[in-house]
Amino acid sequence: GAVVSQHPSRVICKSGTSVKIECRSLDFQATTMFWYRQFPKQSLMLMATSNEGSKATYEQGVEKDKFLINHASLTLSTLTVTSAHPEDSSFYICSARARLSGQETQYFGPGTRLLVL
Amino acid sequence: AQRVTQPEKLLSVFKGAPVELKCNYSYSGSPELFWYVQYSRQRLQLLLRHISRESIKGFTADLNKGETSFHLKKPFAQEEDSAMYYCALSGLNQGGKLIFGQGTELSVKP
Numbered sequence: 001g002a003v004v005s006q007h008p009s010r011v012i013c014k015s016g017t018s019v020k021i022e023c024r025s026l027d028f029q030a031t032t033m034f035w036y037r038q039f040p041k042q043s044l045m046l047m048a049t050s051n052e053g054s055k056a057t058y059e060q061g062v063e064k065d066k067f068l069i070n071h072a073s074l075t076l077s078t079l080t081v082t083s084a085h086p087e088d089s090s091f092y093i094c095s096a097r098a099r100l101s102g103q104e105t106q107y108f109g110p111g112t113r114l115l116v117l
Numbered sequence: 118a119q120r121v122t123q124p125e126k127l128l129s130v131f132k133g134a135p136v137e138l139k140c141n142y143s144y145s146g147s148p149e150l151f152w153y154v155q156y157s158r159q160r161l162q163l164l165l166r167h168i169s170r171e172s173i174k175g176f177t178a179d180l181n182k183g184e185t186s187f188h189l190k191k192p193f194a195q196e197e198d199s200a201m202y203y204c205a206l207s208g209l210n211q212g213g214k215l216i217f218g219q220g221t222e223l224s225v226k227p
Contacts, residue, residue: 044161044215049214108160109160111160
């Protein structure tokens with residue numbers, strides 16, 4: 001149980017195009033979903049917190065118009081990288097938070113590798 | 118400022134040796150501390166949390182509020198313990214937001 005999927009697993013796009021990444025909780029409903037970015041050999045950096053039916057809360061320094069987050073249901077959140085540029089190339093990871101087995105826990109997706117040419 | 122520091126990027130030990138992965142934190146309040154592990158080509162997964170006070174896969178971690186530390190320990194390392202380990206902090210009333218340390222790569226040699 002508690003599986004989080006991401007689609008696509010990797011994507012290559014041209015500079016200036018937009019890319020959508022989906023994050024789904026497959027067998028549970030998530031109270032909150034989070035989006036992270038991870039650079040090579042570095043830690044996870046929280047980008048935004050996403051709650052179903054409300055606007056995402058972005059961390060300082062993260063452009064909300066650049067990284068659009070939509071949280072349409074308790075099992076799906078999407079991150080759209082608009083007008084992508086090479087510097088947006090990174091590994092994007094989502095997590096879904098749920099209270100299973102009595103404790104709030106974040107369950108992580110496998111990540112999406114984005115390469116912008 | 119909230120911060121998690123893992124001073125070692127890489128820790129290399131031999132099988133059977135004791136392991137200690139260091140984690141220090143900065144937080145004005147009572148945080149919840151976690152250790153996450155990422156095995157090769159796998160996703161990040163929770164290893165243990167301080168409030169559970171349990172041992173997972175032989176690993177333990179004790180929260181030391183005086184030293185603001187949450188070091189991860191295992192008395193006898195196994196080759197299958199080789200992975201990236203991340204210490205993380207979550208503050209009270211922050212909706213579960215996690216702040217991660219830089220990560221420590223543990224390499225257990227035969």
